[in-house]
Amino acid sequence: MKITDISVEVTSEPKAHAVRDAIQLLDRNGHTRVQIDTDEGVSGVSTTYFGRVESSPAVLAHLITDQLAPAIIGEDPALIRGIRQRLQTLTDYQGTAGLSSYGISAIDLALWDLLGKSLDVPVWKLLGAQRTAIPTYAMVGWLELDVAGLESVSAKAMEQGFRGVKMKVGGGPLTEDVQRIKAVRNIIGPDAPLMVDANQAFGYSEALRRGRVYEELDCRWFEEPLPAADTDAHVRLAEKLDIPIATGENRYGQAAFRDLIARGGVGVVQPDLRRAGGLTDCLEIGLMAAGFGVPYASHGGGAHIHVLAALPNTIYVESGLLPEDGRVELVDGCYPLPPGPGLSSWNG
Numbered sequence: 001m002k003i004t005d006i007s008v009e010v011t012s013e014p015k016a017h018a019v020r021d022a023i024q025l026l027d028r029n030g031h032t033r034v035q036i037d038t039d040e041g042v043s044g045v046s047t048t049y050f051g052r053v054e055s056s057p058a059v060l061a062h063l064i065t066d067q068l069a070p071a072i073i074g075e076d077p078a079l080i081r082g083i084r085q086r087l088q089t090l091t092d093y094q095g096t097a098g099l100s101s102y103g104i105s106a107i108d109l110a111l112w113d114l115l116g117k118s119l120d121v122p123v124w125k126l127l128g129a130q131r132t133a134i135p136t137y138a139m140v141g142w143l144e145l146d147v148a149g150l151e152s153v154s155a156k157a158m159e160q161g162f163r164g165v166k167m168k169v170g171g172g173p174l175t176e177d178v179q180r181i182k183a184v185r186n187i188i189g190p191d192a193p194l195m196v197d198a199n200q201a202f203g204y205s206e207a208l209r210r211g212r213v214y215e216e217l218d219c220r221w222f223e224e225p226l227p228a229a230d231t232d233a234h235v236r237l238a239e240k241l242d243i244p245i246a247t248g249e250n251r252y253g254q255a256a257f258r259d260l261i262a263r264g265g266v267g268v269v270q271p272d273l274r275r276a277g278g279l280t281d282c283l284e285i286g287l288m289a290a291g292f293g294v295p296y297a298s299h300g301g302g303a304h305i306h307v308l309a310a311l312p313n314t315i316y317v318e319s320g321l322l323p324e325d326g327r328v329e330l331v332d333g334c335y336p337l338p339p340g341p342g343l344s345s346w347n348g
């Protein structure tokens with residue numbers, strides 16, 4: 001089988017309901033959809049999401065169409081790691097992180113989808129799954145919500161069967177965080193996991209000060225307490241706090257995870273499919289973390305569920321509230337694995 005064509009489609013529109021975290025307003029739905037066609041009639045697709053900058057989907061499409069695609073036309077699509085290596089070498093001069101990584105990831109995901117569809121099996125079967133369902137929590141506690149809104153959405157998440165919830169912190173003073181965390185805890189009960197996410201908002205001292213309070217409030221992990229690239233600060237913070245430090249969604253490539261994991265700077269590793277390098281890199285980062293006894297919780301859901309099915313150290317898939325159309329129901333606080341071929345997911 002050979003790759004014959006790579007086509008890209010772009011959408012970008014305002015979100016019906018904009019959400020806010022400690023550092024940004026996410027007010028757009030942008031997507032870059034990649035389709036890889038072959039001489040045997042089988043195709044693979046991937047969709048890359050952008051939440052903020054209007055032009056990003058089109059810029060990514062340009063990079064894929066003009067730079068990455070010509071380098072792999074005619075290649076055997078099953079050589080996924082070989083293609084990744086070729087694209088990393090191609091983009092090395094401009095930097096394989098940032099948008100290059102989004103492009104390589106989009107192709108990687110479409111290739112896995114294609115491989116699964118060519119064999120008519122879900123990718124989690126190709127990877128040798130360890131489990132048939134993935135524990136999940138709902139990321140619902142956005143900062144634009146007032147306390148009543150937080151309570152309502154947390155109650156809805158528990159009604160839908162999620163194990164627990166995650167909420168944003170760091171949008172205001174610590175007293176405000178405390179009030180909001182206590183309100184959510186009151187709704188979800190004493191035993192449900194409650195995670196907090198600061199989206200890189202703090203410096204070291206403030207992260208330490210707030211982390212001690214989140215710990216006292218029985219939060220399950222403290223996500224992105226610090227600027228993502230500052231490995232030293234993560235290591236120092238992890239030494240001082242008992243609450244696990246969760247991070248990874250804003251790190252690019254395996255080297256960015258290696259030192260962080262090896263030095264004990266992360267207690268829950270959270271790669272993002274788009275930034276870390278696609279399914280292949282997330283899988284390899286997850287296995288590296290497993291070697292150090294560090295649990296893995298995805299940033300986002302969708303196709304990531306196939307990685308989570310295969311890793312030995314999986315603890316959670318991240319999710320929003322379930323879609324209203326009933327296409328998926330949780331069982332014992334878990335997402336079942338999607339049955340369709342390729343990188344099928346419950347997102348649509």
Ligand SMILES: [Mg+2]
Nearest residue numbers: 197223224249
């Ligand atoms: Mg996060």
